[in-house]
Amino acid sequence: MNLLAIGWEPELRGLLTVVIAVVILMGSIYLIMLTNMGSRLAFLVVLAGLAGWMMLMGLTWWIYGIGLRGPDPTWQPVAGATVLQETDALRSAGALEVLPEVPADATAREEGELVGEQFREEGWVLLDPSSPAFGQAQATASVFLEEEGAFAAGAYVITDVFDIGGDRYPRVKAGKIPGLTNDSLDFFAFFHEPHYVVAEAAPYVQVRDEPGRAPVSPEIDETRQRQYVYMIRDLGARRQPAVVLTLGGGAIFFALCFLLHRRERHLQENLSNSKAVAAA
Incomplete structure (x- = not known):
């Protein structure tokens, strides 16, 4: 038995x-x-x-x-400032140093474009939607938006992702080593600067589903406020167990x-x- x-x-x-x-x-x-x-x-x-x-x-x-292996790098929420439902919250959360001047009659799309220009002026990089970094930030931002109850699943789209920071140091410049053609050596760049992303989410127009008809393609609702997800990069500890071993x-x-x-x-x-x- x-x-x-x-x-x-x-x-x-x-x-x-x-x-x-x-x-x-x-x-x-x-x-x-x-x-x-x-x-x-x-x-x-x-x-x-x-x-x-x-x-x-x-x-x-x-x-x-x-x-x-230990935990892989992931995007983590910025404490107390993850889902930002107002443009003014970008400055209070520390994502932007200066808020853009938005006209009173500006639409939600125009306001989003002004915010995007301000991000680029302050050194943020707009990620390519086809890049893996965009997809990872998009997936994590969707989880935070749905957990916070800002949007329901399928009722929004991540339009832009802005990236800043994440540089490694100390680095050795190529000019200091004879015969080195690369920009720099980072074999000993063990330290990192904080790495942040802000994902912009635009709501879809609510569409009624009619039986027997093909679903209507979703469209962005230009009358509703854009929302933003502020995240910081957790570098994880992928090699820590191997180092201990x-x-x-x-x-x-x-x-x-x-x-x-x-x-x-x-x-x-x-x-x-x-x-x-x-x-x-």
């Missing part, structure tokens, strides 16, 4: 798989070396080999960003190598002393 219970419990089955794998793979190697080295020395050698393998595997994962495995590996070296040195000293005593 216990075996049947294990077959239906994924937690126990996974635990047994790991235990069996450890016993068969590492245990078999330990058993072979135990017959030649003894239990203690074989244990140190096998454990040092395992730690060295973990260090090399972690280093490979660290370099290529694969294997054991590499450093931890390396520390254990070199510590065991030191113990093996010290044991070998003491063994040689004892053998030389025994030979000297036997010769006397």
Whole structure:
């Protein structure tokens, strides 16, 4: 009955798989070396080999960003200023330093164009709608808009996405290294400036669905206010588990190598002393 219970419990089955794998793979190697080295020395050698393998595997994962991975970079809401339903809120939230001058008779589309020009004047970059960065920001902004109840699903469209920041430093200029043709080297640019995006959402005109007729293509409602989603980039920690594995495995590996070296040195000293005593 216990075996049947294990077959239906994924937690126990996974635990047994790991235990069996450890016993068969590492245990078999330990058993072979135990017959030649003894239990203690074989244990140190096998454990040092395992730690060295973990260090090399972690280093490979660290370099290529694969294997054991942490959270990927994502867009996160700016605290207290995520969904901005008024143009004036762009300045109070810190997205814009100066608000554009909007005429009293301007339509929602004209006001949006003035806001877009102000973004570009202050150094924001308008992303290409076909770029992956636009698509990622659009998907995340849609989640925030629907969670906040600003729009229902399918009742709006993300028209523009403005991007600023995200530069890495310190960088080495190409002119300082002879023969270097690239603009800069960023192998050691571990620090980043804050990276922000603002996504502009325009509501659709409400359309009635009539049975038996093809749905009408949605159109932007030019009489309703544009809304904006203010987000900051979270760089994540994709390589953090690999870094911990590499450093931890390396520390254990070199510590065991030191113990093996010290044991070998003491063994040689004892053998030389025994030979000297036997010769006397």
